[in-house]
Amino acid sequence: MLEDYSKYSELNRVPVIDVPITGTNMYECVEFLTLHIDELHGEYICVSNAHTSVMAHDDPSYWACQADSLMSVPDGKPLSVVGRNTIESMGRVTGPDLMREIFSISVQQGWTHYFYGNEQKNLEALKDSLQEEYPGLKIAGMEPSVFRPLSDSEKQDLSRRLAESGADFAWIALGAPRQEVLMHELKGGPQPLMIGVGGAFNVLAGVVPEAPIWMQNLSLEWLYRLIQEPKRLFKRYLVTNTKFLFYQFTKAKRKEGK
Incomplete structure (x- = not known):
């Protein structure tokens, strides 16, 4: 059993526009995953921002997707700024930066990764970029999105493929709200920890330019x-x-x- 689940569940959630966001930061998030990744099969993490928070505020079913996650980390700076009124250590955990942090220690930790979503050409660009930036990174599989809702049997097959790949992390890039809805539907299955990262594949692949740091710091x-x-x-x-x-x-x- 995971003894300190509560640290990243109800007891450490900050209500941002009444949407529960995890009061964490990059260091704490990576440390938690490093310690517990073997215990997190069937769980998922939402990478949340102002857009997803507004959607969750307005849609009870999507709110449940955010609330039922292992963590809903503050990708958007407005979330961490609001959250720091409650938890001073709260800081941004962006999708691209979380991937970089995890990849940078993956070879040492022996972690493997599965990538689901986006288009085949962009996945190929991502693979080339990751192999150059993180030599020895183990990629268990890459699978493009079908750009339509999956049937129940297709969801079960996806969960099985992810599990059979032997991956430790399943990075899901369908965009909001599709990726959070899918992860919520697969919660409790045999697949590895799922993390919804939206457009991060394209950023790390170099397909889409990333905002300069000064713009990130100014929200x-x-x-x-x-x-x-x-x-x-x-x-x-x-x-x-x-x-x-x-x-x-x-x-x-x-x-x-x-």
Whole structure:
């Protein structure tokens, strides 16, 4: 049994716009996984940001996907900034950086990895990049998304393939909310620990440029991505960012009124 599950479950969750986010940081998260990865089959981790938090706030079924995770780590800086009012050590755990941290110690730890999602050409670019950046990294499998909902039998087959691969980590890159919904549906199965990392495959593959550190530090990654893909992201960010600020403002006002 995992004795300190509670540290990363209800007792260490911070409500950000009423969505439970894990009060952790990169060091604590990696340390926890290093100590317990062998015990985490069938679990999953959400990499959460303002967009997923707003979706979870508005959709009870998606809220359950976030709440039932082993951890919902604060990828977006607004989440960690809000969370630090409750847990001072809370810090960002971004998808690309979490992957880099895990890969950098994987050879030493003997960990293997399975990658599910995205397109075949981007997976091939990711494989080339990882082999160059992390010599000796063990890749148990790479499988593109089918870009449609999976049937129950297909989900069972995927869970079995992940388990039979012998991987320690299954990186899921379907984008929100699909990846969180899938991981929630597979929870408790024989597959390895699943981590939903959205567009991180493309970042590590060099297919999509990463925001400069100064923009990340100023919580402006959304602006950088908007500049890269204005047609696709304008409406999403306009609605999401406005809702996040509104929900946080109203929550603060409720707290003041108590």
